[in-house]
Amino acid sequence: MDGQQNDEPRRDRDGKTPPGRPRRFPLTRRSASHPDGGWRLGLRRFAVAVAILVVTLVGVLAGVVAGGNVGTDIGPFHARLSVSPTTDGGTTVNIPPLGSLLLDSHGGPTQLTVELGALEQSRVEALIDDPASLNRATQSAVDEVREGVMRLGLRTVGSAVLATLVLALLVFRDTRRAAWAGGLALLITAGSLGTAAATIRPQSIEEPRYEGLLVNAPAIVGDVRKIADDYTRYAEQLQRLIGNVTQLYTTVSALPVYEPDPGTTRVLHISDLHLNPSAWQIIRTVTEQFGIDVVIDTGDITDWGSEPEASYVGSISLLEKPYVYIRGNHDSGRTAAAVARQPNAVVLDNTTTTVAGLTIAGIGDPRFTPDKSTSPASGGLSQPTADELITTGEKLATTIRSSPRPVDIALVHDPAAAGPLSGTCPLVLAGHTHDRQINTLPEVPGQQPTTLMVQGSTGGAGLRGLEQEEPTPLAMTVLYFDQEKRLQAYDDITVGGTGQAQVNLERTVIAPPPTTPLGATPTPTPTTISPTPTPTR
Template sequence: MDGQRDERHDDAEDRGDPVTGGEPSRPERRRIARPGGPLRRTGVILAVLAVALAGAVLGVLAGGRVNTDIGPFRANLTLSPASDGGTTIDVPPLGALLLDSHSGPTHLTVRLGALDQGRTEALLDDPASISRASQSAVEDVRSGVMRLGLRTLGSAVLVTLILAGLIFRNVRRTAWAGGLALLVTAGSLGTAAATLRPQAIEEPRYEGLLVNAPAIVGDARRIANDYTKYAEQLQRIVGNVSQLYTTVSALPVLEPAPGTTRVLHVSDMHLNPTGWQLIRTVVEQFGIDVVIDTGDITDWGSEPEASFVGSISLLKKPYVFIRGNHDSGKTAAAVARQPNAIVLNNSTTTVAGLTIAGIGDPRFTPDKNTSPAGSGLTQEVADQVIGVGDQLAATVRSSPRPVNIALVHDPASAGPLAGTCPLVLAGHTHARQVSKLPQAAGQQPTALFVEGSTGGAGLRGLEGEKPTPLSMTVLYFDQQKMLQAYDDITVGGTGQAQVNLERHIVQDPNAGTPASVTPTPTR
């Protein structure tokens, strides 16, 4: 009899409340009023929520993918749960573009497959078809993403219903779990749509083989923040990749925008020969017009080290150099002997249409900071470091031609240059940083770009837990010699091969928060 009453109680629950079993009878209400009743109700609610979330995640992982055509490619679009959103365009075996396209909790991966035989033959026979095919890329992506969203919703709900049915064996609880899964999945997709940032395609981050980077990322032409320009950039990327897949002899040469000047900023080589290999690759693949080196090309400034600078002549591009605190007068003289090198010491030069002013570091301290501890600066040395900035500022102001770029080794020397020129390049700290120099009212804004170590800080780069990465920056100047964009290139330290390229568009020269610079300990 007791067993029959328990069965009737269970049946009454199933006929009642959708979560906890419905409206109980008076005896049952008395039972629920006991201490275990509210706990049971809470436990069931939490169980339904857990099953709904688990089902939604499993459904997205299982069904959140579609195959579609994007321009001339067969592509696979995949959605996956993520905390920070974003989009990855995977172009095997060339690398991947990472875009900050939207906020979480979903990440979109677009994997471009190889062209089929018929399309490949058509592209080879008629190169103009590449352009025509890429024109449809935007609509293809939009259609594919819509189908992906609907498929993901259906998969999330279906998997949740199956999972809840197996666990609860209760129609109403299963329906509630399915409804919650639909709400969670739709909310996630809605969040992605509401936070969509089409302009993110202006500043992609590239990971893969460095030689492919300029072809996949494209040129640095400034793109306005509207959908039309976004579409043009997407079409150009698709066109670039199409050319890569259909060119058998060499990678395509990208023509820069008319009048674009490309500058490669390197610093703190510290005798690492790997740095030269990386520089040569970037100079060739990115069509660099001039290389700027902000010092510490050697470690001790000794005469035997002078042979290290011989690789400068192999670049066959103008090489503008200033001395760092690890470079001696002999080092500077060895650089000056290279046929394509220009050594600046409180002087100016005009190269590739750019007027560049530079000054060497006032110190020669090759024995400093060979360990991570380093040492602070005395007031006398700090005054010297800031003093060279004053000297160069006077030279810039007296220059018969407006100076486009000023060079110092230690960023602490940059302060006096605020308002004298648009851009100051420095090194020394082995850490990349971009900031604005404090400016007085009426002065032009001045940006300070501090480069990391192109040589991975030499042997000292192996002293930490991880090798210091090799870093350099490609700067793009327009016809008026104003900075329009820059690519931060980072290669994993000694023994590593990871390559990262991050594109930055200079939107507003007045944007940004001014940052003060203090004298830097000797490195």
């Protein structure tokens, strides 16, 4: 029809092909016995198997990432356990902000990560008050870890199989193939965890490797057992020390020597906390009991300036008082940024601020040298370092002279930078040396005298303070300024000492200067208060 040839063979009325016409057959699939058919069928089955394997691996990975973690309590800590794929096994114990312990605990393609979170205050207090509870917590910690790992394994297997089944159904839309993928996921996940369990090495806890701050812990603190014993004795005193500080405030308030005016501004000067968590407890107590208006920190709040240490500065916000800070040589730019994120903190770096009526100027230390060689005991400054610090002091002096408001207090970390500030302001605060000192800077003719107050270590020098037979005591100073923002008195507070739970306070009252020529130095009148030490040996 229409000139087109019909390839279909003509048939008679009975449906048979007329004689002489070739009979044609419809196309059919080649049988499996045919050489080409077997090859194609095998290739197709291989492709399906590879697709199931790929879907299974993706599903297992997604399931492990989504569900391969559990929270558990280990003693007073809330910890999070998680697993992840790896090539050589092992366990990582993260201890913010100190760093990590790496344990060669097992083989296989599974890594266990233990993230120790915050201490629960109620549980810690209960352990401190009841030594029997502390022993029970130590014994039960192993069982708690074992229970957490078992729950983690079951959750990981279930999550991996479920994620694989869902993914396989979405990809293949075939229940049989989804079942194959789910079974394979179960085999892979359970096999990996079983391999880890079969190759566990309990002795690995005795040979940990360190990362972060903990890399330097053995070199800094020496014999771990000796330090642990010393620190345990030291930690046992904290509760008694805080109670002594509270009693101390009552004693100080009754002193007839000096009574602060209602308009007095109280400043707490701290420095060199060096990651000591005990320091925050004392700082909070003093801030509350002494009615502090502003806290000034002259640097070295951390030890190594690393990212994990940033969580340590979170306690600043708990003070609920203005917190003025400059960077020390152990503090990095990340440390300063973490402090600046606190809602009540002000970070000064060759800048000025006015807080609680006081105009304060400060500059960070020009160095970032957190290694042990830069500790105060390492010796004097090299000439290039001394020149660098003097240049830093000169920069701050220029900023102070150009300030629209007279500066009441200047802040530097290393007292070696304070020389150029003579005559620019009445008071310079510093730290760094871990040794409390008070001096008058060399006077500049025609300029007001400048007092330099160097703070001890409010953190007891951190881990370094435990190297000695007795830990370095915690030091801080309360400064009293009158309504004209002149320093009227100060209380030097010293807390701690191994073997004695003791708080000492030395009050110095600065007599008002008589009508003498400009440059006369006021005479301080010290008063020392030492509450009775309580032996704890």
